[in-house]
Every structure is written in C-alpha cells, then in structure tokens.
Amino acid sequence: MSNEKVDVWVGLFVLLGAVALVFLALRAGNLSSFTLADTYSVQARFENIGGLKIRAPIKSSGVVVGRVADIRFDDTTYQAVVTFGLEKSFEFPADSSASILTSGLLGEQYIGLDAGGEDRMLASGDDIFMTQSAIVLEQLISQFLYGTAESEGAAP
Amino acid sequence: MSVLGWVGTLGRRTRSMLVILGQIARFLGMLITRTGIVVKRPRLVVQQVHFIGNYSLVIIVVSGLFVGFVLGLQGYYTLNRYGAEEALGLLVALSLTRELGPVVTALLFAGRAGTSLTAEIGLMKAGEQLAAMEVMAVDPLRRVLAPRFLGGVIAMPILAAIFSMVGIMGGWFVGVVLIGIDTGAFWSQMQNGVDVFDDVLNGVIKSVVFGVAVTLIALFEGWQCRPTPEGVSRATTRTVVAGSLAVLGLDFVLTALMFS
Numbered sequence: 101m102s103n104e105k106v107d108v109w110v111g112l113f114v115l116l117g118a119v120a121l122v123f124l125a126l127r128a129g130n131l132s133s134f135t136l137a138d139t140y141s142v143q144a145r146f147e148n149i150g151g152l153k154i155r156a157p158i159k160s161s162g163v164v165v166g167r168v169a170d171i172r173f174d175d176t177t178y179q180a181v182v183t184f185g186l187e188k189s190f191e192f193p194a195d196s197s198a199s200i201l202t203s204g205l206l207g208e209q210y211i212g213l214d215a216g217g218e219d220r221m222l223a224s225g226d227d228i229f230m231t232q233s234a235i236v237l238e239q240l241i242s243q244f245l246y247g248t249a250e251s252e253g254a255a256p
Numbered sequence: 257m258s259v260l261g262w263v264g265t266l267g268r269r270t271r272s273m274l275v276i277l278g279q280i281a282r283f284l285g286m287l288i289t290r291t292g293i294v295v296k297r298p299r300l301v302v303q304q305v306h307f308i309g310n311y312s313l314v315i316i317v318v319s320g321l322f323v324g325f326v327l328g329l330q331g332y333y334t335l336n337r338y339g340a341e342e343a344l345g346l347l348v349a350l351s352l353t354r355e356l357g358p359v360v361t362a363l364l365f366a367g368r369a370g371t372s373l374t375a376e377i378g379l380m381k382a383g384e385q386l387a388a389m390e391v392m393a394v395d396p397l398r399r400v401l402a403p404r405f406l407g408g409v410i411a412m413p414i415l416a417a418i419f420s421m422v423g424i425m426g427g428w429f430v431g432v433v434l435i436g437i438d439t440g441a442f443w444s445q446m447q448n449g450v451d452v453f454d455d456v457l458n459g460v461i462k463s464v465v466f467g468v469a470v471t472l473i474a475l476f477e478g479w480q481c482r483p484t485p486e487g488v489s490r491a492t493t494r495t496v497v498a499g500s501l502a503v504l505g506l507d508f509v510l511t512a513l514m515f516s
Contacts, residue, residue, distance in 0.1 A: 103299065110306045113313065117414030120421035121460070127443070128349045128424055129452040 139185040140224035141169055144198045149180045150234025152200055152209045158184055160213040165190045168211065184211070186222075193218040197230035209234060283476050287405045290398040294406055300399075304407025308369045312415055315368055316361060320419040323356060324348060324426020331427070332435055341437055345446035348427030353450065353459040354515070357420035359507050362466035365412055366499035370474035373404055374495040377478025378488035401475050408474070412467025413460055420459065458514045462507065469506055470499045 125131040149171065158166040166186035174181050186192070195216030202209050222228070294301050331347040377400070380386050386396040424446075431437045450456065474495045481491035 106303060106306045109310050110302050113305065113310050113411075114414060116313075117417050120414075120417035121456075123421045123424075124353060124417060124456045124459075125452050128353065128420075128446050129450045129456045130447050131452045 138188040139166060139169075140188055140222075142184045142186060142222050142224070142226050142228055144182050144184065144228040144231050145174070145177065145179045146182060146200065146231050146233050147179060148233040148236060149182060150200055150202075150209055150236060152182070152211070152234065156208065156210050158186065158198075158211045158213055160190070160192070160215065165213065182211070184213075184228075191221045192216075194220040194222050194226065195230065196222065196228060197232070198228050199232035200234040202235075279480070280472065280476050283479065284472055286397055287402055287472070287475070290395070290402040291406055293398055293402050297403075300403035301406045301410070304403045305411050308373075308404070308407045309411030309414060312365060312368045312411070313418070315364055316415045316419050317422050319360065319364060320357075320422035321426040323360060323419075324352070324423035324428075325430050327351060327356075327423065328427040328430030328435070332431060332437075341431075341435075342441040343445050343449075344427065344431045344437055345424075345442035346449040348431070349424055349446045349450050350455060352420040352423040352427075353455045355507070355511070357423065358416045358459055358462040358466055359503060361416040361419045361463065362412065362470055362503040363500050365408075365415060365467070366470045366474070366496055366503065369408060369411070370470050370495045370499050371492050373408070373471070373474040374478040374481070374492045375488060377401065377404075377475060378481040378483075378491050381478070381481065382483040382485070382488060384483075401479065405471050405475055408471030409464070409467045412470070413463040416463035416466075417460065454515075458510075461514075462510050465506060465510060466503050469502045473499045473502060 152168065152171065154168055154171055156168045157164045158168065166184055168182060169185035170183040172181045172183075173179075184198075192213060193216040195218040197214050197216065199212050199214070200209055201212045216230075327348045328344065331344050332341055335341045335343055335347065377386075380396075380400065386400070389396045389399065428439075428442060432439045432442055477491040477495045477498070481487045
C-alpha cells in the first residue's frame with residue numbers, strides 16, 4: 101500500500117478515536133453541563149449535611165443555579181460550612197433560605213435555594229442564615245417511634 | 257521432596273521472576289530512550305499505527321457492539337426488578353468507560369496485535385535479520401522495536417474509546433429500540449451519572465497503561481525468544497498469557513487507586 105493511502109487510513113483511525121472520546125465526554129459524560137460562567141460564592145452553615153458532596157447541584161425551583169464549591173467543618177460552632185458557587189446571572193434576596201434535599205427516595209442530595217423577600221441581594225462572601233439540614237433516616241424513624249410511644253401513653 | 261528442597265525451588269522461582277522483571281524494566285528503558293525516532297522518521301510510527309490500530313478495528317467494533325447488546329439485555333433483566341430500567345444507560349456507560357472498555361480492548365489487543373508483534377520480531381530474530389541490522393550498524397531496537405512500541409501505545413487508547421462508544425450505542429439499540437425504554441431518560445440518566453474526569457478520563461488513563469503493558473510484553477517476548485520455530489510459538493503463547501494476566505492485575509491495582 102502506498103504511503104499516502106496509509107496516511108489517509110491512519111488519519112481516519114485517529115479521527116474516529118477523537119470522535120469516540122468527544123462522544124464519551126459530551127453524550128455519555130457531563131462535560132456539556134460544565135459551565136464556565138462566572139460564579140460568586142456564598143456560605144451557609146448546616147447542623148448536618150448528610151451525604152452532600154462537592155459539585156452537588158444547587159437548585160432553585162428545580163433549576164440548577166450553581167454547584168457546591170467547598171465543604172468544611174467549623175470546630176468552634178461544630179457546624180458544617182458549605183460554600184456555594186452561584187452563577188453570576190442569578191441573583192437572590194439576602195434572606196433566601198437553603199435546605200439540603202434528596203432527589204427521589206434514594207437519589208443524590210442537592211441544595212434547594214428558596215428566594216426570600218428582601219430588597220438587598222446576596223453578594224459574594226455573604227452568609228445564608230436560614231438553613232435546613234439534611235434529613236437523616238434513622239433520626240426520622242426514632243422521632244416517629246418516640247412520638248407514637250408518647251401519644252399512646254404507657255405500655256398496656 | 258524434602259522441605260528444604262521445596263524452599264529452594266521457591267527461592268529459585270522468585271529469583272528468576274525478579275530477573276525477568278528487571279529485564280523487562282531495562283527493556284522499557286531502552287525503548288523509551290529510543291523513542292526519538294518518532295521525530296526523525298514519523299512514517300515508521302504511522303505505519304505501525306496502521307498495522308496495529310486499523311487492522312484491529314473490525315474485531316474491536318464487533319466485540320464492542322455485542323458487549324453493548326449483552327449489557328443492555330442483562331442490565332435490563334436486573335434493573336427491571338427494581339423498576340429502575342431507565343438507569344440502563346447509566347449502567348451500560350459506567351461499566352464500559354470504567355472497566356469493560358479498557359480491559360476487554362486490552363485483552364483483544366493482546367490477542368490480535370500482541371501476538372503478531374511477537375511473531376514478527378521472533379521470526380526476524382530467527383531469520384537473523386536483527387543480527388544483520390546490527391552488522392550494518394543499524395540499531396534494531398531503534399529501527400524496528402521503538403516504532404512498534406509507540407504504535408501500540410498510540411493505538412490502544414483510541415481502540416478503547418471506540419470500543420466504549422460502540423458499546424454504548426449497542427446498549428442504546430437494545431434498550432431503546434428493542435425493549436422500548438424512553439430514549440430521553442436513557443441519555444439523561446447517563447449524563448447525570450457519568451463524570452468526565454472520574455469515569456471517562458480514568459478509563460483513558462487505564463487504556464494507556466494497558467497499551468504500554470501489552471505492547472511491552474509482546475515486544476519483550478519476541479526480543480527474548482529462542483530463535484527457533486518452537487521458540488517463536490512459545491513466545492507467542494506467552495505474550496497472550498502474560499499480557500492478559502498483566503492487564504487483569506494492573507486493572508485491579510488501577511481500580512483500587514482510582515475509584516476508592
């Protein structure tokens with residue numbers, strides 16, 4: 101086979117490989133959901149973050165408006181400090197509240213951001229004061245059991 | 257056999273294994289120091305990519321398609337019990353990009369390209385072509401082996417990526433076209449669960465490592481074989497056995513390092 105033909109075939113082969121990689125990254129992977137939009141960071145404190153992970157989505161009304169940038173533990177207040185990276189194109193009132201929610205019964209955890217009513221908007225470095233922790237199934241069950249035992253009074 | 261003799265055998269085996277490991281490491285070093293040929297004569301490497309990569313394409317595409325089909329059928333069978341058949345796309349994509357793509361491609365690669373490399377080098381050695389080159393002051397490691405090494409290392413990740421892509425399409429065909437899962441849910445679940453860096457990139461890194469390992473073992477066996485017909489046939493067999501075992505062992509180590 102002549103050299104030119106070999107070149108063409110190898111070129112096609114490499115091209116096919118590149119197409120496959122792009123397919124894996126964009127069609128199968130989540131590269132298309134990566135936003136290069138500028139973000140501003142806001143902090144929130146939670147008693148318990150459950151299974152929240154870095155890069156978990158932050159949703160408002162179910163639409164992704166940002167991602168969790170950092171999770172730290174503050175050993176003076178014994179709370180988790182979660183840094184949000186919110187996209188610059190979305191502004192929220194300063195008294196917005198954040199809660200850790202779960203998508204579906206066993207799905208991944210995300211942060212739900214509910215807009216408040218204040219005129220002042222959240223700026224970079226601000227804190228969100230109203231937060232609701234993740235629901236831990238064991239605590240929920242023990243509360244439920246404790247509640248039923250109390251309402252039924254002493255054991256018969 | 258006495259206990260002492262048994263211990264002696266164990267020691268001898270260990271020592272010879274260490275010797276082989278050292279030889280392979282030195283061989284890799286010799287190949288790497290001679291990879292400069294890619295700059296001087298790139299056509300040699302292009303020819304090897306053509307020989308190793310393009311000719312392996314048919315078996316890779318067909319195997320990928322059927323692995324995808326089977327993953328689709330078997331995954332649906334299990335997921336259906338939990339009413340989670342929409343997650344089929346995720347299951348197919350994760351299994352292919354993380355494990356099956358690189359590993360099955362490397363095993364096929366050892367069988368398809370590795371054996372031909374070993375046989376080629378072994379026959380060159382048996383026919384004293386390598387010795388003749390040395391007589392003419394041409395370094396056979398540089399002229400013959402280094403381009404083949406580079407060709408294999410370049411071709412393997414490309415083949416693995418193609419395998420994964422074709423496999424996902426096979427899974428899509430079975431899941432969406434034959435079984436009737438919603439196509440939107442199939443792709444969106446996949447995109448939600450597959451991370452570009454954690455899953456896709458780590459799969460690519462795996463395939464590069466496997467490419468180095470399989471090509472290195474194939475060339476080493478050809479280089480070291482006894483220059484007789486029997487020696488070449490034994491070396492070819494060892495390429496498949498050692499190459500496959502190396503791929504499986506490395507896969508365990510890499511998986512433990514990457515995904516834990």
